[in-house]
Amino acid sequence: MTRRFSGIKPSGEMHLGNYAGAVQRWVDLQDDSIYCVVDLHAMTVPYEPAALQADSRRLAMLLMAAGLDPQRCVLFVQSQVPVVAELTWILNCVATVGELRRMTQFKDKDSGQESVSAGLLDYPVLMAADILLYGTEEVPVGEDQIQHVELTRDLAIRFNHRFGDTLVVPKATVPPVGARIKDLQDPTAKMSKSVDSPQGTILVLDEPARITKKIKAAVTDSDTTVRFDTENKPGISNLLSLLAAATGRPIPDLEAEYATGGYGTFKAAVAEAVVDYLAPLREQFSLLENEPGEVTRLLAEGAAKADAIAQKTITRVRAATGLLARS
Ligand code: ATP
Ligand code: LTN
Numbered sequence: 001m002t003r004r005f006s007g008i009k010p011s012g013e014m015h016l017g018n019y020a021g022a023v024q025r026w027v028d029l030q031d032d033s034i035y036c037v038v039d040l041h042a043m044t045v046p047y048e049p050a051a052l053q054a055d056s057r058r059l060a061m062l063l064m065a066a067g068l069d070p071q072r073c074v075l076f077v078q079s080q081v082p083v084v085a086e087l088t089w090i091l092n093c094v095a096t097v098g099e100l101r102r103m104t105q106f107k108d109k110d111s112g113q114e115s116v117s118a119g120l121l122d123y124p125v126l127m128a129a130d131i132l133l134y135g136t137e138e139v140p141v142g143e144d145q146i147q148h149v150e151l152t153r154d155l156a157i158r159f160n161h162r163f164g165d166t167l168v169v170p171k172a173t174v175p176p177v178g179a180r181i182k183d184l185q186d187p188t189a190k191m192s193k194s195v196d197s198p199q200g201t202i203l204v205l206d207e208p209a210r211i212t213k214k215i216k217a218a219v220t221d222s223d224t225t226v227r228f229d230t231e232n233k234p235g236i237s238n239l240l241s242l243l244a245a246a247t248g249r250p251i252p253d254l255e256a257e258y259a260t261g262g263y264g265t266f267k268a269a270v271a272e273a274v275v276d277y278l279a280p281l282r283e284q285f286s287l288l289e290n291e292p293g294e295v296t297r298l299l300a301e302g303a304a305k306a307d308a309i310a311q312k313t314i315t316r317v318r319a320a321t322g323l324l325a326r327s
Pocket of ligand 1: 007008010019020021022023142143144182191192193194195
């Protein structure tokens with residue numbers, strides 16, 4: 001079995017892009033996999049402490065509702081296995097400031113700001129610690145995270161070279177292109193948690209009527225043909241991607257079915273499919289909401305399983321790097 005690890009930030013509500021582009025894949029590949037709500041990563045930018053706690057639980061519940069089964073995979077909240085901070089420190093002494101400054105995500109978030117936290121620069125080292133602590137072989141991520149996984153590989157190789165073969169060198173696995181869901185109001189930008197576009201973002205827990213309203217108001221074009229052409233018809237192409245994700249049907253089939261029926265009929269079909277697609281998740285989520293004690297217990301169990309794996313790695317890392325054994 002291949003050991004997989006991936007993480008998602010508890011900043012803002014889960015949207016359809018996260019669900020269709022990442023979480024569904026996690027659910028399909030959950031055996032022998034470890035999935036993590038990365039609350040420590042969410043602290044790298046300004047945030048509300050009370051909201052972070054609530055958001056971390058809520059995201060974990062959404063992941064369970066989406067189909068991650070704590071009997072089949074390890075699902076936990078990052079900070080509940082604190083040894084990751086210890087490995088981050090050790091890797092900080094392997095990483096260079098220069099390579100961290102070159103990370104695109106850091107450059108994007110840093111630019112135009114008067115001051116950013118040291119944590120923002122260190123974000124990819126914490127991510128490397130996540131990945132390396134659990135002996136990860138494959139990291140399912142979106143395209144935007146490939147650079148961070150490459151850095152993780154470099155750090156693991158450098159560590160092994162300096163201290164002897166200790167860490168597993170992982171690789172990124174990226175979903176096929178087309179899996180990117182775009183903003184309904186600006187179909188050239190990705191649907192995103194951190195960009196304020198409430199009408200352009202479908203949240204997985206949006207009421208059906210709200211989902212329908214947003215899809216009907218989606219930006220399209222002045223043509224009338226339903227055709228997949230991201231260059232000239234980004235809005236319609238995005239709706240086709242949504243329909244494909246929601247129904248599991250290939251885009252050419254959908255083009256053939258809706259080509260000439262008009263945008264109104266097409267949008268109504270997309271709305272209905274997306275509502276149906278998200279219905280089981282809403283249902284499962286509300287069941288979990290009624291069982292807060294059970295959620296706490298499942299998360300504690302997940303953290304204990306993750307910690308058992310982590311302790312083995314950190315013991316080897318401490319010995320290799322010349323730290324005294326803990327008595
Ligand atoms: P932000 O919007 O703040 O950049 P995010 O929505 O990308 O955050 P993350 O927690 O960074 O959320 O990522 C969780 C997973 O969801 C990642 O694997 C990411 O690639 C995926 N993802 C995020 N947005 C989309 C999208 N629009 N389409 C497909 N996948 C997406
Ligand atoms: N940086 C990632 C989230 C993340 C992650 C990880 C992904 C944190 N730790 C470890 C894969 C493996 C993001 O923004 N999507």
